[in-house]
Amino acid sequence: MDILQVKDVSFDYPDKTVVKNLNFSIKKGDFLCIVGTNGTGKSTLLKLILNVLKPDKGRILIDGENSRHFKSFNKISYVSQKATDFNLSFPATVWEVVAAGLYPSFGFLRFPKKRDYKKRVFKALKTVGMHKYYKKLIGQLSGGQQQRVFIAKALVNNPQIIFLDEPTVGIDVKAVDSICCLLGELNRKMGITIVMVTHDISSIIYHSNKVLKLSEDGSARLVDSVDFGQETILKHIHHSNCK
Ligand SMILES: Nc1ncnc2c1ncn2[C@@H]1O[C@H](COP(=O)(O)OP(=O)(O)OP(=O)(O)O)[C@@H](O)[C@H]1O
Ligand SMILES: [Mg+2]
CATH class of the missing domain: 3.40.50.300 (P-loop containing nucleotide triphosphate hydrolases)
Known part of the structure; x- marks a missing residue:
């Protein structure tokens, strides 16, 4: 059972597109990490899910209930x-x-x-x-x-x-x-x-x-933690972070 569904959600601040056609869902019992560099919209996404902000497009369901009318x-x-x-x-x-x-x-x-x-x-x-x-x-x-x-x-x-x-x-x-x-x-x-x-x-x-x-x-992009871990480690092996 999907406990959180984000369906085709887009959101812009007046001068910036933050979320574009976002689609993902997670199941009961999942442990999801949201990552990204500063300013990529992580906090904005949480605010959209928690109905602090309203999506310009799309909808978000929490345990089947639309976040806009969540009670x-x-x-x-x-x-x-x-x-x-x-x-x-x-x-x-x-x-x-x-x-x-x-x-x-x-x-x-x-x-x-x-x-x-x-x-x-x-x-x-x-x-x-x-x-x-x-x-x-x-x-x-x-x-x-x-x-x-x-x-x-x-x-x-x-x-x-x-x-x-x-x-x-x-x-x-x-x-x-x-x-x-x-x-x-x-x-x-x-x-x-x-x-x-x-x-x-x-x-x-x-x-x-x-x-x-x-x-x-x-x-x-939604990925399994194991795949994400492997990608991250490989990145550090192949690229130095130093200037
Ligand atoms: N109220 C606002 N009005 C206009 N632009 C905003 C507003 N809040 C955030 N932004 C812009 O939207 C983008 C996403 O912001 P957000 O706070 O969601 O990023 P974040 O991924 O949580 O960053 P951080 O890792 O620094 O916490 C940023 O470019 C930010 O400057
Ligand atoms: Mg933040």
Whole structure:
């Protein structure tokens, strides 16, 4: 079953074509990485999928539902680049950040029973290994720990699919690897479909099974991770990156 279908989608900013006749689909349980050099439209594509932007042409289906009229918000979660997502000087605790993730699924007026919502927040924090830090202020954690908390916030509604825009930017190499392993586990053990924009392809490629490569001219190519890995390695063997 295709959980995400992008059908003939085109999108221009006033002075730039970003996506041109894009077609691809992924299945439930896939782990897709979206790659491409700066400015090739990776974030724009996520915004189109999440209905922040409207395609000029074509349509996008999430679990069969058109993204323009999408209502099943509990099925999807989004983790944006940490720094742009959240004011880290805001005095919120880890617990409060994760609990805030419950609002899209219930709304303010239909909030779940206290015992129920506590269980959910704790379970999400445990899954990312941050349950011991629940009382800490988010601004007091390391970049990698903060990103784990934002992943817990994305998990709290038991989504079927999680979208992430460069979740490993500005995090040291070891923490990048451990976040990539966490995402791999969410995918393999919990069956969550993952769609992730990344520049850290070498850390994540082991965990992903598909790569969508965007190009400057608005075209894109979907390949298996194994083929992508081989192509990338061969490129480095045959070409030096040095000037
Ligand atoms: N709101 C906007 N108005 C006009 N042009 C925009 C707007 N947002 C992005 N662009 C342009 O569209 C192109 C794609 O931008 P986008 O942010 O999607 O790229 P990206 O692949 O995510 O890049 P990066 O790797 O730097 O995050 C860029 O050339 C950018 O300058
Ligand atoms: Mg971007």
